[in-house]
Amino acid sequence: MKKKLALPLALVFLAVAVLSGCSGEDKNTITFWTPLTGEDGAYMNQLVENYNATNPEFKVKHIVTADMYTKLSTVLNTGKGVPDLAIIHADRVPGYVEQGLLEEMTTILAAQPEIKEENYLPQAWATGTVDGTQYTVPLDIHSNVMYYNKDLLAKYGAESFLDDNVVTIDEMLSLKGKLETGHYVVNDALIGWVILAQIQNLGGDIQENGKPAVNTPVMKQAFEEIKKVADAGLMTPFGEDGFLQFQSGNVLFSTDGTWSSTAHASVEGLNFGVTNVYSATPEKYTNRASSHLFAMLTNKDRSDEKEAGIGNFLEFIRQNSLEWAKAGQIVASKEVIESPEYKEYMQSFFTSNEEQIKSLYIYTYEHYPYIQEAIDQNAADLVRGNVDMDETLAKMQKQVEDKIAQGSSGAQ
Amino acid sequence: MAMKRKLMPAFFVGPHLILFIVFVLIPTVYGIYASFTQWNLNSDPVWTGLDNYRTILFDSESTFYRQFWNGLKNTLLFVALSVPLLIIIPLMVAVALEHKKVKMKGTIQAIIYVPGLISISAAALIWSLIFNKQLGVSSNVFGSDAVWSTTQPYAWMIIIILTIWGGVGGNMIIYRASINGVSKDLYEAGDIDGAGPIRKFFSITLPSIRFPLIYTFVMTTAGAFNVFGQPLMLTDGGPRESTTVLMMYIRQLAFGHGDSIAGMASAMAVLLGVVILVISALQYYVMNRNAN
Numbered sequence: 001m002k003k004k005l006a007l008p009l010a011l012v013f014l015a016v017a018v019l020s021g022c023s024g025e026d027k028n029t030i031t032f033w034t035p036l037t038g039e040d041g042a043y044m045n046q047l048v049e050n051y052n053a054t055n056p057e058f059k060v061k062h063i064v065t066a067d068m069y070t071k072l073s074t075v076l077n078t079g080k081g082v083p084d085l086a087i088i089h090a091d092r093v094p095g096y097v098e099q100g101l102l103e104e105m106t107t108i109l110a111a112q113p114e115i116k117e118e119n120y121l122p123q124a125w126a127t128g129t130v131d132g133t134q135y136t137v138p139l140d141i142h143s144n145v146m147y148y149n150k151d152l153l154a155k156y157g158a159e160s161f162l163d164d165n166v167v168t169i170d171e172m173l174s175l176k177g178k179l180e181t182g183h184y185v186v187n188d189a190l191i192g193w194v195i196l197a198q199i200q201n202l203g204g205d206i207q208e209n210g211k212p213a214v215n216t217p218v219m220k221q222a223f224e225e226i227k228k229v230a231d232a233g234l235m236t237p238f239g240e241d242g243f244l245q246f247q248s249g250n251v252l253f254s255t256d257g258t259w260s261s262t263a264h265a266s267v268e269g270l271n272f273g274v275t276n277v278y279s280a281t282p283e284k285y286t287n288r289a290s291s292h293l294f295a296m297l298t299n300k301d302r303s304d305e306k307e308a309g310i311g312n313f314l315e316f317i318r319q320n321s322l323e324w325a326k327a328g329q330i331v332a333s334k335e336v337i338e339s340p341e342y343k344e345y346m347q348s349f350f351t352s353n354e355e356q357i358k359s360l361y362i363y364t365y366e367h368y369p370y371i372q373e374a375i376d377q378n379a380a381d382l383v384r385g386n387v388d389m390d391e392t393l394a395k396m397q398k399q400v401e402d403k404i405a406q407g408s409s410g411a412q
Numbered sequence: 413m414a415m416k417r418k419l420m421p422a423f424f425v426g427p428h429l430i431l432f433i434v435f436v437l438i439p440t441v442y443g444i445y446a447s448f449t450q451w452n453l454n455s456d457p458v459w460t461g462l463d464n465y466r467t468i469l470f471d472s473e474s475t476f477y478r479q480f481w482n483g484l485k486n487t488l489l490f491v492a493l494s495v496p497l498l499i500i501i502p503l504m505v506a507v508a509l510e511h512k513k514v515k516m517k518g519t520i521q522a523i524i525y526v527p528g529l530i531s532i533s534a535a536a537l538i539w540s541l542i543f544n545k546q547l548g549v550s551s552n553v554f555g556s557d558a559v560w561s562t563t564q565p566y567a568w569m570i571i572i573i574l575t576i577w578g579g580v581g582g583n584m585i586i587y588r589a590s591i592n593g594v595s596k597d598l599y600e601a602g603d604i605d606g607a608g609p610i611r612k613f614f615s616i617t618l619p620s621i622r623f624p625l626i627y628t629f630v631m632t633t634a635g636a637f638n639v640f641g642q643p644l645m646l647t648d649g650g651p652r653e654s655t656t657v658l659m660m661y662i663r664q665l666a667f668g669h670g671d672s673i674a675g676m677a678s679a680m681a682v683l684l685g686v687v688i689l690v691i692s693a694l695q696y697y698v699m700n701r702n703a704n
Contacts, residue, residue: 076454373668
């Protein structure tokens with residue numbers, strides 16, 4: 001009896017030991033990690049499937065990885081199971097390059113003559129350039145944009161706001177006292193990004209000589225300008241779901257992301273269009289954007305052949321990423337955005353002319369993530385006047401400085 | 413044969429021991445080590461001695477000091493609000509279910525227990541819809557004007573409501589099982605002596621289930637200190653960081669935006685561990701002494 005029990009137990013024991021050492025790597029497969037946990041992951045799957053259907057020597061295996069950046073840290077530390085290719089966000093590039101975690105794209109660029117700066121949206125390409133070396137190839141730009149409810153604009157005679165592509169805060173304020181109860185001019189979706197856009201509109205920046213600049217007159221002005229809208233009672237109330245209120249047809253403008261267009265389109269009876277995020281000044285408009293970038297993380301085991309395979313995949317994406325437009329994103333490849341099919345997508349508005357393309361602003365300051373975090377945490381309260389402006393800005397500045405002091409490890 | 417007898421226990425203990433070492437012991441030891449370093453998870457940790465602890469505990473200018481003490485305050489508040497309710501309500505339910513006239517005890521027990529099986533994130537989504545200003549029952553049926561997740565004290569109320577909804581079942585099962593184990597003779601003797609239900613509860617039931625009570629009290633408290641999912645999902649720590657508990661700060665630092673601040677996060681985690689340890693030990697000591 002004892003013997004009978006001991007054997008299965010020993011097997012379980014063994015299985016645990018063996019499985020924990022399992023990595024399942026394949027020499028002819030490009031392991032491709034992405035943080036695309038939402039609907040966009042399915043569109044990426046489709047793209048990868050399309051590529052694999054061309055029977056390439058190196059097939060791509062797409063793995064949607066939740067908490068990808070944490071997992072990347074783990075595999076990079078051990079050096080085992082590092083993916084061959086990954087999609088990272090623009091704001092990760094400076095930090096990763098500084099820590100030597102990204103491999104150069106030099107050989108791929110040499111092998112694929114069409115993967116070059118001129119064939120991509122300039123800012124998407126540039127986020128991957130550090131000191132003249134290219135570390136990433138862009139897939140898209142995803143941006144903060146402003147959707148508008150066509151029916152409500154007509155109802156309140158506000159269609160003229162859209163004439164010059166800049167909806168100004170003054171224009172919005174002109175609707176004060178004219179709205180029905182329960183209707184609002186704008187919601188507070190992605191309000192932190194709206195603030196970051198105003199900093200550009202007002203001619204400021206989030207850094208001065210490499211030092212974070214949060215507690216600045218420009219930042220204060222950016223908040224004060226947006227606060228005017230809230231103070232006039234034109235912004236959806238604090239804490240309420242502004243995204244939902246836009247979809248319910250109670251809000252004229254919604255400042256959410258390019259990727260929301262698919263969700264808005266699924267709402268029956270919502271007659272909407274898209275334009276630039278509102279601005280504090282009629283002279284300039286900015287849409288705070290980020291970019292999904294293909295990158296190769298440092299991995300000694302990646303063979304030259306595999307790297308060539310990755311090059312082929314990236315070239316395929318450059319030519320065929322129209323599928324990605326379905327996810328609502330602004331595709332980075334010029335070949336795609338200049339095709340007639342792309343024009344049918346709502347987000348083609350943002351690449352319709354040079355000025356529009358310029359409005360998509362990607363922050364590339366090394367410590368940008370800490371600044372965005374601080375702004376996101378406090379923006380809703382600052383805009384509603386729930387907290388003291390000067391005190392909070394000072395607190396934010398201190399938080400960013402403290403985090404920079406700790407986060408950039410002294411090991412280098 | 414003798415050899416075999418020696419090996420047998422190892423086979424039984426082995427798998428658990430390995431899992432324990434790999435997933436509990438090594439991470440714990442490494443976490444404590446990390447708390448003495450400055451580390452961004454990517455480059456090698458740099459030994460900084462007690463700097464992290466000094467900053468967190470004494471440097472009142474520092475962001476980490478502010479976060480730690482605010483997080484600890486909010487966590488303690490959560491523990492103080494939730495633990496008594498998580499003991500008293502299940503106890504009352506368990507005692508009530510003992511009454512002769514209560515029918516379908518198994519079904520009632522199951523209904524109360526099931527919420528504990530649902531994942532916190534799924535449950536939080538449902539509850540946040542119930543308290544949603546536009547869609548929810550709270551405003552449409554009960555006519556509440558407040559936006560619950562961003563106004564105090566409502567923000568704490570929904571967190572506590574979700575916690576109790578999900579947490580009552582587990583303790584209730586333990587209390588029911590232990591009440592069933594109390595000798596019926598005692599209650600009969602109480603009847604003969606003319607004791608009422610309240611007297612019987614305090615003089616017979618409570619002393620008889622002393623150990624399950626101590627156990628659930630200590631475990632519920634330790635669990636409450638590790639609260640994370642409810643405030644994250646329901647209030648996102650707001651309004652104005654008044655429901656940001658320590659675990660949320662720890663996670664934000666280690667796995668939030670930008671480079672990880674794992675050293676400081678580990679130090680906060682170790683301090684939280686020490687607090688839980690001290691309080692649990694104290695609880696156990698006080699309750700056990702009084703019980704004797």
